[in-house]
Every structure is written in structure tokens, then in C-alpha cells.
Amino acid sequence: MVDLKNMTIKNAHKGLRDKLFSASELTESIFEVAANSESVLHAHLLLMHEEAVQGAKETDQRISKDNMLGALDGIPISIKDNMNLKGHGTTCSSKILSNYISPYDATVVKRLRESGTIFVGKTNLDEFAMGSSTENSAYGPTRNPWNPDCVPGGSSGGSAAVVSVGSALGSLGSDTGGSIRQPASFCGVVGFKPTYGTVSRFGLIAFASSLDQIGPFTKTAEDAKIIYEAISGHDSKDATSLKLKAKSLPEDSSAKVGIVKELMGEGISDDVKSEVERIIKILEMEGHQVSEVSLPMTKMAISIYYLIAPAECSANLARFDGVRFGLRREGGNSYEMSEKTRAVGFGDEVKRRILLGTYALSAGYYDAYYGQALKARNQVVNEFREVFSSVDYLISPTTPSTAFKFGEKTSNPLEMYMSDSCTIPANLAGLPAISIPTGINNDGMPYSIQIMSPELTDSSLLNFSSYIEKLVDFQHAPMKWKKEP
């Protein structure tokens, strides 16, 4: 068995290349971790052992012929279950897609497949990526590998947990308002949301199309870059996919860092603030120019988000009607059939957001709600642009607190929504943003910081994150998961 302790994609690639272990051995080791952890964590909704074994064999054949495809050849990766993987189910953790089989690969899946990636399985999420704890999964929640009484965050809770526990070396998540960064923060791993439009959304089941972005979970920013490079780039199947060239920023101690005043105040727990301040001190000691900056509109971010995202989702989820695919509950006529199907098929949070969005778009309310939100969103974009004229990167907490307990926020949706207050602004502005782990609190739960940068500076952001990782030297690991014999 391969020792997966602190195993990164980079090290695994070296190990495979230098024939320290085979892809088959690596895959079996990964599936052993899954076998030991899944019964408690419930991070995967689907494990694809047979295909993974076959894929690993193919990698081993390439290795034996010195014909490796690249840094991801033979690397076990899991996919959030809202991205299509041909021939397998894509449930979005919803009952309404319980029997749905994808007839095609999402572009990200296709690109990973072409780079020789081994797919471990599909990971759990809040239904249709709506939530911050995976408690909204119709198939049961995922638990946090650091403490099973805590949520892993969400919506990509499963993808964060599998990387944290080691049942995959990397995973893909989607981030609409923080759904990659927030669970990454709760699970002590790296979570990266790229610039909107750099990673194709084709094959990602849309929640809010203007905000959704696919990105990686990994142990290190370096690994995140490996996956990002494999999945990014223009895609003719996504009209919002960008053709623009990347931009670069300073990636060492010459980088100017801004601290977002509004994200260090009210609503952020004291221990999280102190942790961010600790990191800032380290940066100052390295000689960085650090300044406080103000983004007043970030205070409005949640309000803006909860008009735009539900509005888009109310249309995006209209296609789940029982007519062509997925769940169907019979009714007297087609309308009754669709009504019953949707009543049974969608969970409460999804229904809440569809209603909210339908209302916000309705005649007589559009101007007051959705129209206003669009205007305010533009202001958010402008504020960021302004701030980035004086600093290279923005640092803030990723989340207002460390991972919370199950049930703590389920009865109060607004409180649950607040857990995305630091991450939503980057989605509204389409900016790249990353969460990297920095330490653990007294209860042994991970701390993190969020770093944001101007659009299309993704590579620099990832390199700068690697640089910070080295300064911070986060060496903690979640609890050991081993099935009792």
C-alpha cells in the first residue's frame, strides 16, 4: 500500500514517474481510505472502483512505455455530483435526478479524462449546490473529517472531505457563493475558485449561471494549479468561456497586500480575526506592504447574491419537470404531473430559492429587486477594480467562523447564508479567490484565510498562495480514519 500521509498530486506524480509505486497500487490505497472512511463521512455518493482499476492499469501501461500523459496521469480525483460524467448518474444530491444517467461528459471531466486522471467517484453536496453544510443533500449529510460532529461546509462538502481524509488526491467542486472555499476552509484543504469564464461550465448542472465556477480542492496550492491548468482554457461549448490572456502579479515579498476592512469587523468571530492578523504579521515581517482597504459594497453582497442567484436558479431548475428525464410522479395531466414531481423531487432549500427567485423576477417586483441587484452588482465590480489599482492581493477570512455543528444553523436560513459573507463578493465580481488552511483552533478545527486577486491573475494567485503556504507551514492532519477490524 502506498503511504498517503501528506501525499500531494505532485508527490504522487513523482512516485509514479520514478516507479516508486504503480498507479494500480495508488488507486487501491485511495479506495482503502474510502472504504475506511465512507461509512462515517459519507463524502462520496458514488465510488467507481472498477473503472478506476481499469484506468490505473492503462496509466501503468503508459508508465512502462515511458509515455506518461502528464502530471495528472494516474492521479485519483473525485468529481462533485453536479458535473456530468458520461454513463453515470448525476444526482445533484436531489431526489429529482435520482435515476438520471448523464449521456455526455462535462468539459472539465473530458479534459481530466484526456490527461489520464483516475476518477474515484462522485461527491456529496447540498442539493443543487444550494447550502453551506451539505445538510441539504437528499442522500444524507457529509461529516467533517476533523470532527464528525461538525459539518464539512458546503455546498461542495463531499469534495472537501475526500481531499481532507485522503480518499482522493484532488477533487472538483463548484463555487457560486463560496461553495468551494467555505468547505475547503472547514476541512483544512485548499479550495480555489478561478476567474469566471476561465473554466468551462459545459456539463455543470447550473445553479446560478452568472456566478457558478468550477475549481479544484487539493492539499496544496501547487496541486490546485496542476488541476486548474488541466481544466481551464476556452471551450467553444460555453459562450461565457473567455478567450482573454492571463495577467500576472508579483508573487513574492514585493506583492502589495490589502486587508478588507469590512470583512474583519462585525459578524466575524474573534478567533478567526486573530488568525488572519497572525498571517498578516508574518507577511509584514517578510517585508510586504500591507494596507487596510475598504469595499463598502461587500456589506450588501449577501443581499445582492440572494436576489441574483435565486432568480437565475428559478429558471435553471425549471427543466426538472418529469417530462424528459429524472423523477416522475404521475398526475391527471402534464401540469399536475410536473407539479407533483417537483413537490416530491425538490428539497426545502431548493424550493425556497425557486420561490424567492420567481418572486424577484415577477412583474412589478423586477425593478425593485432583481433590477436593483444587478445595479448593485456592477458597483461591487467597480469597487474591486478601484481597490486593485493600489494593491495586488486582498486577504480576508474565508468564513466568519470555523466549522459549525450539525443542526446549528438549519433552523435559521439567514444565519446559514451569513456563512458565505466573505466569499460571495468574489463571485459577484467574477474574481479568482482561494482559501488556504493556516492553523487549527483549540478544538482542533482548521483555520484558513481567503486571498482574492484581479480577474485573470489566477496563476499568480496560485503561486502567491504557495509562497504563503511555505511561510505558514500548515502541517496538521484530520483524525485517522480506519475501520475497526
Add this chain to the structure above:
Amino acid sequence: MKLIPTIGMETHVELKTKSKMFCSCKVEETEKPNTNLCPTCLGLPGALPIPNKKAIEMITLLGVSLDCEITENGMFHRKNYFYPDLPKNYQISQFDYPIGLNGVLQIVSDNEICDIEVERVHMEEDTGKSIHVGGGRIDTAESTLLDFNRSGIPLVEIVTKPVISSSKHAVAYIEELRQLVIDIGISHGKLELGNLRFDANISVAHRDENELGVKVEIKNMNSLRSLERAIEYEIDRQTSLLEKNKKIIQETRHWDEKLQKTISMRTKEGSADYRYFSDPDIPNMNLSKEFIEEAVSNLPELPKDRRKRYLDLGLSLEESSHIVKSETWVRDLFEDVQVNVSNSRSAYLWTTGELLGQLRKLNLDEKPKHLIGENLAELICLVEEGKVSSSTAKEILGELIKSDLSPENYAKSNNLIQENDEDYINNLVSQIIKEHEKIVERIKLGEDKLVGFLIGEVMKESTASLNPGLVRELILKKTK
């Protein structure tokens, strides 16, 4: 107090692009349901729309042809409503930034030219087709079959202002629009295939009222005939209601072809709220000046320009419109004939009259390939120059339809060329008049029809074919 009707038309035109509006599926007429499908036009989870550039070019061409202002910032919106043949349960359409605004279409009706103002021209995608088994509508049918081949075919919607005053004008508007989309090459324009589909908004109000009456929308008119009848029926219905001081309800009504009347569709309370919002999957379209200029430079002759040219050639408005609306091969043949003859009216009459008549008798839909404009023109010239009589020319035309020949050579070799030498004919006329003195007397007393007898006698006497017109003229000169 006089009641006057006001009509506005909403017309959907299917474009003849090779692929669908937002995916690469084929656009074709096929009997087999559900064959041209992909995740995008089937609305499968995760699929995304990619706008068809050719379709945008085509609608721009139409916008320019209708003298619309073309937007520089085209935007797609989602129009939200649930219906089983609408796969995403929203239709990608355009809302406040349509491609074209404020245009005009020139029509001809009742032998008059008139302008119909167009409010907007916008781009959208078609829905699938529903076949309700067991009759009626979706909520009463036993089951509904769905065919998504049509789903995602590019559709252009053209909306007029409420400016049309009669059913005849409405029909003329559709005819003109149909010709336009065919001529600029953006649609097959076949009504029977649903390439062109129209709804009418009709209201009736007192003449001295400034405001329009209550609007009723009429759907399900599948032909120009049903359009005309539906509008007339609806005007009568609304007029008689108003005359009885009854109120008209704003609603959508169905034209029932069997019953020949409009029937109220069950209306839900309040008007539909489509919750339009800009589609986040499609970036705004920047229709640059160059793009629009390129479209303009590719514009062929428009029906209104063609009509103007024919008027200038000396054809009447009716004749000009007739040619404009004729099938392409008839128009092309007319053009080829027309440039080779001095009298455009003869070109018109021979092409659209005699030739089509003879072809119809032979059950032919189209002219034979070998029959070209130059030959027909040659034949017309023989008539014009008096070298053959028109009845002879009709016979020659019959031969020309059968086989490739030169009318002049044919006439010569078959001795069909008329003698036009006045001295020769005069001698013959004098001779015949002498031989029929009594007849001449009767003609002088007013029995005009006997002139025909004398003409016949002259013709019999001659060894060559004579120009009957000339013979008649000379006989009249000598007998009156």
C-alpha cells in the same frame, strides 16, 4: 357612430439555417420524430446554448430590409413559462434589446401601395411539437406525444404596430413578408410547413375614439384564407357585441377551421408573467457597424424595389405585384424575356398568362429546362413585329414547350411568317371586294361582322400568311 377595426400582426418566421439556433443539430424536414437532438436542444442538465452566427446575420438582413434601427447591443433574455414541449421551460428570446426596432413594410392591397409600420424584429428559438392524443388540448388529451426536432430552430418574430385596418391588408402584409424572407434568402417561407406562422391582435373601437378597443388575440390560423376569415369573423363578433353595448373581454381565441369561428381559449386569471431576464449563459452581442454594413452589402433586390422597377417598365401595379409574388422561375423567366423585348407588358402577358396557361393544361408545375427567356422573347418579337399572328404564336409556343427550337426558324420553315406587304394585300383586297359586291353593300349598311367573312376570303386567296390586323384595316378602308 361607425366602428372601425385595428389589427396588429405577430409573425414567426423559421430561418433556413443549416443548424439550430443554439446547438449544431441539423435543421431539416423529417418525418422521423426526435432524430435531430442533442443535450442543448433537449434541455438536458448542464447543457449550454451557443448562438448561431448565421441566424444573427439573417435576422440583421431582415431588420435592414424592413428599414429597422439595428441595435448595437443585442441581448438574449429568458422567457419563462412551463409547457412540456419547451424543454428548458424557458424560451431563449429577446426582450428590451431586440435586433430591430421601428421598421416599415410596404404592401399592396386593393391596388394601392401602403406602409405597415413594424414595431420590432427579434430572435428566438422554436419549441418542440406536441401531438395531443385523444383530442383537444394538453389538459384534456389522453396523452401527449412530444417531438423535439423543431426545438431550437431559429425563429424570427416580427411584430407590427396596431396599424392594419382590414383582413385584406393583413393578408397582403403576410404575402409581402413571405416574399421578402424568401427573396432575401432567410426562409423557405412555406406556410404549409409552418415556416411562417402568424397570430392577429384585433380590436374594434368607435371612429372618434382616440384609444384602441379591447385587444383580442387570435391564434391557430394556418393559411391566408383562414387568416382572412378569422379576422372578418372576429371583427363582426366584436362589432355586434359593441353594438349591443356589451363588453369585450381581453383574451386569446382560437380559430376553429371546422366551425369557421373563433373560440375562447380557457384564460387564466391575469395576464401571463414571463419574468423576462437577461440570459446569463449568453454574453451580449455586439453588432458592429461593419457587421451591419456587410449584411447590407449582401442584400438582394427587395420586393418593393422590384415592384418599383416593374412599374417603371410600364406594368400596372397589379401586374407588378403579380410578378413580384410569382414563383422564382416565373420571375427569372420574365426578367430574361423582358430585357429582350421592347414591350414589357407583352413579356408579362406571355410569361404569366399564355405560357403558364399552356403548362397548366399539360399538368406541368414548371417550364421545361430547354425553354429559355431568349426563345420566348424571340417569339414575342415575331408577334410584335407582325410577322406571326398571335394565334400562330400560341401554336409555336406549344412546340417550344415540347422541344428546343428557335421560334423564328420554326415559323419560317413551316411557312408561318405573315406577309406584310401592303401593295400585295391591297391587290388581294380589291379583288375580293369586287367578287363580293353585295356583301360590301351590307357592310356599308352596318353589318360589321361580315368584315370577318371578307378577311377569311382574302386569307384563302393568299399564298402566304397574312397579318390579319393589316387585312382588316385595309378592308375597312375600302368598304367604309
